[in-house]
Structures are given as C-alpha cells and as structure tokens.
Amino acid sequence: MSAAAAPDRVFKSVGRPISEEAQTSVLVRCSCGSVEMKVYGAPITSAVCYCDTCQIGSRELEALPNARPVQDEDGGTAYVMHRSDRVAYSKGVELLSPLKIDETATRRVFASCCNSAMVMRFDDARHWVALYRARFESEAPALEFRICTKFKSATAAIPNDVPRSAMYPPGLIVKLIKAKIAMILSAPLAASVDR
Ligand SMILES: [Zn+2]
Ligand SMILES: [Zn+2]
Numbered sequence: 001m002s003a004a005a006a007p008d009r010v011f012k013s014v015g016r017p018i019s020e021e022a023q024t025s026v027l028v029r030c031s032c033g034s035v036e037m038k039v040y041g042a043p044i045t046s047a048v049c050y051c052d053t054c055q056i057g058s059r060e061l062e063a064l065p066n067a068r069p070v071q072d073e074d075g076g077t078a079y080v081m082h083r084s085d086r087v088a089y090s091k092g093v094e095l096l097s098p099l100k101i102d103e104t105a106t107r108r109v110f111a112s113c114c115n116s117a118m119v120m121r122f123d124d125a126r127h128w129v130a131l132y133r134a135r136f137e138s139e140a141p142a143l144e145f146r147i148c149t150k151f152k153s154a155t156a157a158i159p160n161d162v163p164r165s166a167m168y169p170p171g172l173i174v175k176l177i178k179a180k181i182a183m184i185l186s187a188p189l190a191a192s193v194d195r
Contacts, residue, residue, distance in 0.1 A: 022086065022186070028135045030111035030118065031068055035092035037118065037131070039082055044128055044179045045172060046141045048076035050158075051148035056101055057108045057120065064115035070132050074156040078133035079120060080141055083179050087119075087129055127180050145172050 022041040029036050058071040071077050089096070092111065096118065099108040109119045120130040133140050143162050150166040158164060163171065 019186070026136070026139050027090070028118075028131060030092070030095075030114050030116035030135070032111075032114035032116075034113040035095050035111035035116070035118065036090045037135075038088050038090045039080075039131065040086040040088075041083070043141050044081040044083065045144045045175045046078065046080045046133060047145040047147050047172060048072065048078045048143060049147050050074075050076045050150075050152040050156075052151050053101055053104050053106060054120070054148075055151070057099065057106070058117070060099055060101070061108060061110055061115070061117045064110065067110075067115040067117070068134065070117045070134050074158050075153055076146065076158070078140075078143065079130035080133050080136060081128050081130050081176075083183055084127055084129050085183060087131070127183055128176060145169055147172060 019041075025038045025040045027036055028039055054077045055071070055075055058077045061067055061070055092113065095111050095113045096109050097112045099110060101108075105123045107121055107123065108117060109121065110117050116135065117132040118135060119132070133143075145162055146158055146164040147168055148166070149158055149164050152158060163169060165172075
C-alpha cells in the first residue's frame with residue numbers, strides 16, 4: 001500500500017461518519033519546513049486583529065533572530081481561525097516554543113528552528129485556535145474581518161477591504177458559535193493542538 005493511500009491516522013473513529021470536507025487538509029509549515037501542521041476542512045474565518053496583546057506578541061515574535069514578519073504595516077496581525085479539533089502537528093512538535101505575554105490568558109507558539117510564528121492559543125479550552133495567516137502562504141484563505149481596531153495606533157491607516165470593527169463584530173461571533181455547534185454535532189476528531 002502506498003503512503004498516499006494509507007488512511008489518515010489523525011482521525012479517531014467514533015462510529016459517526018466524517019465528512020469529506022473535514023478530511024481535506026492543508027499543510028502549514030514553518031519557514032524552514034522543520035515544523036508542519038495539518039489543518040482539516042474549511043476555516044471558521046480569517047481576520048486581522050489589532051488588539052494590544054496581538055501587537056505586543058507579534059512584535060516580540062518578530063524580534064526573535066531571523067524571524068519573518070507576522071505583523072502588517074498597520075500593526076495588524078492576520079490569523080486563520082480553525083476548530084481546535086481540526087488542527088494537528090504532523091512534524092517537528094519538539095521544536096515548538098511558547099511565548100507568554102504577562103497577565104494575558106493567551107500564548108503564542110513559534111517554531112524554534114527558524115522562529116516562525118505558528119499559532120495563537122487561549123489558555124482555557126476554547127474550541128478554536130488562531131494560526132498565523134503568514135504560514136499559509138499561497139493557500140491563505142480570504143480575509144473576512146479586521147477586528148479590535150480601537151487599539152490601532154493613531155497613525156495607522158487600516159485598509160477598507162473587509163468589514164472593520166472596533167472590537168468583535170457580531171458576524172465573527174456567529175461564526176464561532178456555529179463552529180462550536182458543528183463541533184458538538186459532528187464526529188469529534190482526534191486532531192488537536194495540545195501546545
Ligand atoms: Zn522552522
Ligand atoms: Zn488580538
């Protein structure tokens with residue numbers, strides 16, 4: 001049996017069918033290729049965040065030796081939000097390092113091999129994770145929101161390409177709730193980021 005035909009072991013059988021859509025995966029890599037993540041199915045959404053914590057986190061990540069930019073010129077950081085059960089590290093998990101910003105319930109995970117920002121996560125068991133959109137390269141899904149713009153610097157000019165919101169727009173919250181419901185109703189997948 002060829003490797004390509006082998007069943008994907010990331011999925012745990014729990015007696016319910018897994019949709020074809022959920023089995024379609026995209027490979028997301030650090031810039032040197034030592035760390036790989038597999039992302040299954042369509043994203044919840046893709047958004048640029050301007051909050052203080054994301055600005056600090058991205059600046060700190062970009063300050064690591066040889067790190068590539070993760071922040072746009074206007075100070076925003078672009079993410080792709082995915083269900084936490086549809087993201088799995090498939091290579092180089094031992095190379096991951098957390099970046100913790102004081103007094104926030106978030107952590108940013110980067111690949112220590114080349115200091116590529118990979119994931120932004122919450123410390124609680126939230127049902128979604130935010131992957132750094134830069135990692136998707138040409139396969140990055142289209143942006144849908146610019147959020148938390150009240151924290152942007154006074155001089156930053158934010159593009160008018162997608163809806164902008166001072167904080168969290170209802171459209172984004174609805175998408176997150178729908179993802180939670182879909183997660184409860186659909187076959188749970190074993191894939192998960194645990195760091
Ligand atoms: Zn790397
Ligand atoms: Zn943010």
